[in-house]
Amino acid sequence: MWSWESVIDEAYDQDIPVLAARARSDEAESWRRGAGGCNRRARSMRAVWNILAIRLDKGMCGGTVLKDKYGKEIEEILSRYPVKRSALIPLLYLAQRDHGYVTESAMQEIAHLLRLTPPQVYETITFYTMFNLKPMGKFHIQVCKSLMCALVGSDTVIEWIKMKLGIAPGESTADGLFSLSVVECLAACGTGPMMQINDDYYEQLTEDKLDRILADLRSTGTSPLKSGPFMWPEPVPSGRGA
Amino acid sequence: MPKHELILLKNMMQPGYTGSLTDYEKTGGYQALRNTLGKIAPPDVTAMVRKSGLRGRGGAGFPTGVKWGFLPKDYQGPRYLCCNADESEPGTFKDRQLMERDPHQVLEGIVLACYAIGAETAYIYIRGEMVLGSKILEHAIDEARVAGYIGKNILGTGVNADVWVHRGAGAYICGEETALLESLEGKRGLPRVKPPFPATHGLYNKPTVVNNVETLANLPHIINRGPEWFAGIGSPPKSTGTRVFCVSGHVKRPGNYEVPMGMTVRELVYEHAGGMRSDKPMKAFIPGGASAPFLTPAHLDVKLDFEHVAAAGSMLGSGGVTVMEEGTSMVWAALRLMEFFYHESCGKCSPCREGSSWLVQTLRRILAKRGRMEDLETLSDLCKNIAGRTVCAFGDAAVAPIQSTLKHWRQEYVDLINEAEAANLIMPGQVGIGR
Numbered sequence: 001m002w003s004w005e006s007v008i009d010e011a012y013d014q015d016i017p018v019l020a021a022r023a024r025s026d027e028a029e030s031w032r033r034g035a036g037g038c039n040r041r042a043r044s045m046r047a048v049w050n051i052l053a054i055r056l057d058k059g060m061c062g063g064t065v066l067k068d069k070y071g072k073e074i075e076e077i078l079s080r081y082p083v084k085r086s087a088l089i090p091l092l093y094l095a096q097r098d099h100g101y102v103t104e105s106a107m108q109e110i111a112h113l114l115r116l117t118p119p120q121v122y123e124t125i126t127f128y129t130m131f132n133l134k135p136m137g138k139f140h141i142q143v144c145k146s147l148m149c150a151l152v153g154s155d156t157v158i159e160w161i162k163m164k165l166g167i168a169p170g171e172s173t174a175d176g177l178f179s180l181s182v183v184e185c186l187a188a189c190g191t192g193p194m195m196q197i198n199d200d201y202y203e204q205l206t207e208d209k210l211d212r213i214l215a216d217l218r219s220t221g222t223s224p225l226k227s228g229p230f231m232w233p234e235p236v237p238s239g240r241g242a
Numbered sequence: 243m244p245k246h247e248l249i250l251l252k253n254m255m256q257p258g259y260t261g262s263l264t265d266y267e268k269t270g271g272y273q274a275l276r277n278t279l280g281k282i283a284p285p286d287v288t289a290m291v292r293k294s295g296l297r298g299r300g301g302a303g304f305p306t307g308v309k310w311g312f313l314p315k316d317y318q319g320p321r322y323l324c325c326n327a328d329e330s331e332p333g334t335f336k337d338r339q340l341m342e343r344d345p346h347q348v349l350e351g352i353v354l355a356c357y358a359i360g361a362e363t364a365y366i367y368i369r370g371e372m373v374l375g376s377k378i379l380e381h382a383i384d385e386a387r388v389a390g391y392i393g394k395n396i397l398g399t400g401v402n403a404d405v406w407v408h409r410g411a412g413a414y415i416c417g418e419e420t421a422l423l424e425s426l427e428g429k430r431g432l433p434r435v436k437p438p439f440p441a442t443h444g445l446y447n448k449p450t451v452v453n454n455v456e457t458l459a460n461l462p463h464i465i466n467r468g469p470e471w472f473a474g475i476g477s478p479p480k481s482t483g484t485r486v487f488c489v490s491g492h493v494k495r496p497g498n499y500e501v502p503m504g505m506t507v508r509e510l511v512y513e514h515a516g517g518m519r520s521d522k523p524m525k526a527f528i529p530g531g532a533s534a535p536f537l538t539p540a541h542l543d544v545k546l547d548f549e550h551v552a553a554a555g556s557m558l559g560s561g562g563v564t565v566m567e568e569g570t571s572m573v574w575a576a577l578r579l580m581e582f583f584y585h586e587s588c589g590k591c592s593p594c595r596e597g598s599s600w601l602v603q604t605l606r607r608i609l610a611k612r613g614r615m616e617d618l619e620t621l622s623d624l625c626k627n628i629a630g631r632t633v634c635a636f637g638d639a640a641v642a643p644i645q646s647t648l649k650h651w652r653q654e655y656v657d658l659i660n661e662a663e664a665a666n667l668i669m670p671g672q673v674g675i676g677r
């Protein structure tokens with residue numbers, strides 16, 4: 001079926017008609033947003049800028065590292081969406097999983113895979129907080145500091161970790177094991193104070209529990225204190241819910 | 243044991259219930275789907291939902307059936323359903339429980355909604371941090387696909403509905419429906435100017451419905467037991483059904499409580515959540531997540547439904563009820579929430595982008611006892627110039643904590659500025675962990 005997607009696709013491969021295709025798709029996009037009164041000059045400037053970026057990208061498309069390694073998974077992700085760009089966040093996650101953070105060349109490769117310009121990838125990745133643009137510790141500790149957790153002691157959790165690990169938020173330990181961040185609400189407000197370490201939640205923290213978690217991570221790389229499927233209060237009276 | 247009947251949390255409260263497809267089917271799961279697909283015409287499903295009085299549980303409380311009715315009737319191309327599982331509103335943690343404990347209930351709701359609006363593709367936009375939740379959902383989708391409840395030609399009726407999980411990446415604003423669509427399209431999550439509304443120009447410019455997880459989870463029950471049954475629960479005619487309230491803060495038993503709409507805050511906090519955690523009396527509460535203005539104990543008998551909470555000067559919002567005890571500094575509490583909004587402003591419009599930063603700085607100064615009396619004027623001026631002047635409702639939400647604390651606890655600001663008494667106020671972070 002005819003679509004702007006396929007026009008851009010073709011133009012991208014042939015290099016020459018890219019300028020026209022981009023400009024026209026931008027035109028189409030601002031119209032479809034109902035932005036009839038939007039600044040025309042800004043619109044065409046953006047089109048030209050995009051072309052320059054595409055041309056630049058042609059010279060350094062970042063190789064095929066991800067594609068070679070995760071070809072099938074990438075195909076599967078792309079198949080979920082009618083428009084390629086939707087796969088951007090899933091592919092960035094894939095790159096981050098591969099390397100611990102998203103490298104410059106991964107961004108270029110993804111841009112190429114999705115027929116985007118590197119700036120389009122860069123503007124998206126910097127908008128979201130979950131992508132790391134630099135190497136992180138093996139365990140990325142994120143403590144929630146929003147009001148509900150703060151009411152039950154999240155500031156003490158942060159101080160405790162700072163003291164135990166000797167790092168401030170935004171830093172990593174010298175051995176590369178831990179990084180600390182202070183973040184906003186993670187949807188565990190009734191079981192605060194809480195933190196997330198890599199993919200896992202740890203809730204209802206106390207000083208004692210924190211020590212055990214850090215020790216577990218150091219020795220085994222995981223901790224049985226992490227949360228399972230969430231339910232609070234628990235149906236069978238136990239612990240604090242009694 | 244609660245006196246009223248549970249609807250959404252009923253299954254998961256059974257000991258040993260795992261949320262697997264077998265468990266869900268044993269409790270009558272997917273019966274609504276069997277009885278609907280090919281047997282009730284899609285417009286009639288929409289009519290049933292409209293009749294039930296179901297209103298959105300995501301924040302705005304828009305009647306769900308009415309929203310579905312806005313989709314163009316004669317449009318030939320694809321339509322989309324987006325399940326809003328972004329759940330980032332501070333104080334809210336119900337969707338997480340609904341998805342992680344009973345994922346099929348949500349999925350059945352999604353397929354029913356797809357059928358009603360004629361969508362063949364649904365995306366569950368789940369917040370990026372909920373890795374466990376997205377894995378559970380993906381597993382449940384696989385189970386349902388094998389059993390023929392999701393995918394092509396569902397149950398041999400010729401109806402198609404594919405469901406995909408799409409993880410966000412840490413941006414509160416992507417809970418706003420148009421920002422969610424932008425994000426799903428692989429862009430920055432900047433809310434769109436409305437109109438046009440998603441019903442006509444949504445995902446990929448196609449007719450789209452965005453519904454919250456809890457909203458969708460109600461659908462199988464409405465179909466199974468009839469819209470009249472649902473409309474009789476809660477506080478009809480305007481606020482029907484139950485709400486899963488997320489109680490947090492200084493209470494004995496925080497957690498998710500499903501109660502009929504219209505229950506008083508007093509009953510929810512003192513009977514369900516066990517009352518205050520210590521002997522200190524209640525000082526303040528938020529009835530509907532961080533975006534809802536603070537209320538005082540004078541409002542304890544306000545009924546928790548859309549109209550009564552609004553009449554009391556706040557909003558039911560996402561159902562996050564946060565309780566604060568005597569001794570909590572309200573200026574500090576307002577600052578904590580304001581810091582959240584400052585961090586999460588998407589930056590598209592200047593009043594919100596610049597104003598939130600200005601508000602945070604002013605509050606910090608006051609709290610550090612370096613404030614001036616004029617600062618109070620500045621605060622209210624800024625709030626007035628943000629609310630109602632932004633692209634999305636985030637602007638109104640962001641000023642709620644300040645406006646409401648200035649209204650109810652102005653003296654605390656004055657005292658801080660006067661450097662009086664303030665030294666006695668406890669900031670919870672400084673007194674150790676625990677309740």
Ligand SMILES: Cc1cc2nc3c(=O)[nH]c(=O)nc-3n(C[C@H](O)[C@H](O)[C@H](O)COP(=O)(O)O)c2cc1C
Nearest residue numbers: 298299300301326329330417418419453454457635
């Ligand atoms: C700033 C902002 C944040 C929002 N966050 C969420 C959210 O996290 N989850 C949600 O379901 N709705 C959220 N909403 C509401 C959605 O825009 C939308 O109204 C809702 O998903 C519609 O579903 P419903 O009709 O089922 O409630 C938010 C709205 C705003 C303005």
Ligand code: SF4
Nearest residue numbers: 588590591594632634
């Ligand atoms: S109000 Fe704030 S969050 Fe909403 S569009 Fe404007 S800047 Fe973005």
Ligand code: FES
Nearest residue numbers: 144149186188189
């Ligand atoms: S406030 Fe910490 S998880 Fe919500």
